[in-house]
Amino acid sequence: MVVDQLSGTELDRLFQAFADATRRDIIRRVTVEEYSVTGLSALYAMSFAAVQKHVAVLERASLVTKEKRGREQMVRGNHEGLRNARRLLDDYEQIWRQRAARMADILAEG
Numbered sequence: 001m002v003v004d005q006l007s008g009t010e011l012d013r014l015f016q017a018f019a020d021a022t023r024r025d026i027i028r029r030v031t032v033e034e035y036s037v038t039g040l041s042a043l044y045a046m047s048f049a050a051v052q053k054h055v056a057v058l059e060r061a062s063l064v065t066k067e068k069r070g071r072e073q074m075v076r077g078n079h080e081g082l083r084n085a086r087r088l089l090d091d092y093e094q095i096w097r098q099r100a101a102r103m104a105d106i107l108a109e110g
Contacts, residue, residue: 031077
């Protein structure tokens, strides 16, 4: 299970990254095409620095990668990181489904 393979810090970074609507939107965009940080900042009603911070949170969670090209920082989705996040969420879903099934069994016995 991926849940058992990640440290508490890695889990915290991942859930922190997904906790913000802007970061989720950035992930959605950069998995389809590559954007510069400048290009991303033009899409949101916030400062360039704020978008940089969002991208940094996503990068620490291994959900995006940045590559310097000239004066621009290009951002793209990290497909391996996103696959790991998907497996993690699938693991949690399995855990909760098993717990719900056990509760249903206990209630049915009563």
